[in-house]
Structure formats: structure tokens, C-alpha cells
Amino acid sequence: MxxxxxxxxxxxxxxxxxxxxxxxxxxxxxxxxxxxxxxDTFALLPNWRFFAPEPAVHDYHFFYRTLNTAGETSPWRAVDLIAGRRLHQIFWFPSRRTEKAVFDISSEMLQMLDKGFSEVIRTPAYRVITAYLRERVHTETTGGVRGFQFALARATGHDTSTTPEMLFVSPYTPMDPAPAPATARPRIRGGSLRVR
Incomplete structure (x- = not known):
């Protein structure tokens, strides 16, 4: 020794x-x-804690319902993106990215919520979830759907003793969105085309 x-x-x-x-x-x-x-001033000792300093204790879930051409609303349907765990996922789990995307989208929308709904709908997260749900409604229904509405809820995961908390409910979103108005006008200066 x-x-x-x-x-x-x-x-x-x-x-x-x-x-x-x-x-x-x-x-x-x-x-x-x-x-x-x-x-450890120079950060020589790595911090490899398995969980974050404050691990997430909630799961986020999206729900949606549709509005048909007769003005009737369907019941809420869950968007099941979180799959049950399997043994092989210890080694290979690429579908975990979907769950991470749901968490990131939810977090981004909730961070902007206190600034007002007009700010939330401008976020990439809101546009991603509406585009995803629009495509999902389009493939799951046979037609006659004018629009849809979605909700974001927070639940405790596997603990079913608590009721999910509703955090956000969107207004009805049309199935065929109107194209965004062009905000840039082309301008020619010095023989080249520039957009301002």
C-alpha cells in the first residue's frame, strides 16, 4: 500500500x-x-447525477375534440404518445424522443401563457402541435370536420389517485387554415431583388 x-x-x-x-x-x-x-472553481469534478437537480414529477398530456359541419362537438380524445416501457428499451429507446417533444412543447407553451394567448399562438410549439393535430384529425376522421380544439393537462404519471389538472384550452382551430398574409414587399434596388 x-x-x-x-x-x-x-x-x-x-x-x-x-x-x-x-x-x-x-x-x-x-x-x-x-x-x-x-x-471546485475550475469544474474539474464532473456532475453525473442520473436525474436532474429537480426531476420532473408530472407528465403532460394533450387532448383534442372536433367540431363537425353540423356544429356538433365530439368528446375529448387523448393523444397517446407515451408508450408503456419494455425491457429492450433499457438499451434502445428511440421513441423516447416523442415524449421529450411533448414535454418541450408543453413547457414552451406554458412559459408564454402569462404573456397572453396572442403570444402563445406565435410560438413554434403552438404551431407544431396544431399542425400535428390537424394531420391526426385529417387521417382519423372520414370528413365533415370543420375544426378542432385541444387541451393541455398535467398529471402525476402512474399515480392515478390524483385528477389531471387542465392547464390550457385552445380556441377552435379550422381544419383548413387561412394562408398567412405576406408581410414583406419585394423591392428592387441597384438591379437586385431585396425583401424588406
Missing amino acids: KSAFTGTGAIARITGAAMLIGTLAVQHPNPMFNRLQRK
Whole structure:
């Protein structure tokens, strides 16, 4: 044991052992170990905690309903994008990206909600979810649908003892959206076409 700390390469072994112990220590969830990370000015000790410092404890779910040409509203339908877990997903789980997209879209919309609905509908997240739902309604229905409405709810995941909380309900969205008006006018200057 004494030879591990003396002789050629002793400094490298001591440094490696200190780095290993320090790295393991800063992974510990107890706040007492955060002192070591605060003293790590140059960020030499990596933080590889498996979960985020504040892990997500809710799942977001989208629901939609349609409005037909007779003015009747369908019941709410869940948009099931979160699949049950399988054993092979420990190694290969590309469909997890869909769940991440739902979380990111929901988070972006909710961050803008306090600025008003007019700001929410300008976000890429709102446009992505309306385009996705428009395509889904188009493929799932046989026709006669004028528009749809969607809702965003937050639930606790596998804990079914709590009721999902409704966070956002959109107005009815037409199936055939009107094209956006052109805001740029072409202008020719110096023989080249420029858009302003």
C-alpha cells in the first residue's frame, strides 16, 4: 500500500484517486456534499447525477375534440404518445424522443401563457402541435370536420389517485387554415431583388 503513494507515478496515482473520490462525492444527493462542488472553481469534478437537480414529477398530456359541419362537438380524445416501457428499451429507446417533444412543447407553451394567448399562438410549439393535430384529425376522421380544439393537462404519471389538472384550452382551430398574409414587399434596388 505504501508503494502506491511513493515511487514513479505516485503523483498521478494520488491525483487520480483524489479525482475519483471527489467525483463520487459530488454525485451524492445530500447537500453536505455540495460544498466540495462549490470549492471546485475550475469544474474539474464532473456532475453525473442520473436525474436532474429537480426531476420532473408530472407528465403532460394533450387532448383534442372536433367540431363537425353540423356544429356538433365530439368528446375529448387523448393523444397517446407515451408508450408503456419494455425491457429492450433499457438499451434502445428511440421513441423516447416523442415524449421529450411533448414535454418541450408543453413547457414552451406554458412559459408564454402569462404573456397572453396572442403570444402563445406565435410560438413554434403552438404551431407544431396544431399542425400535428390537424394531420391526426385529417387521417382519423372520414370528413365533415370543420375544426378542432385541444387541451393541455398535467398529471402525476402512474399515480392515478390524483385528477389531471387542465392547464390550457385552445380556441377552435379550422381544419383548413387561412394562408398567412405576406408581410414583406419585394423591392428592387441597384438591379437586385431585396425583401424588406
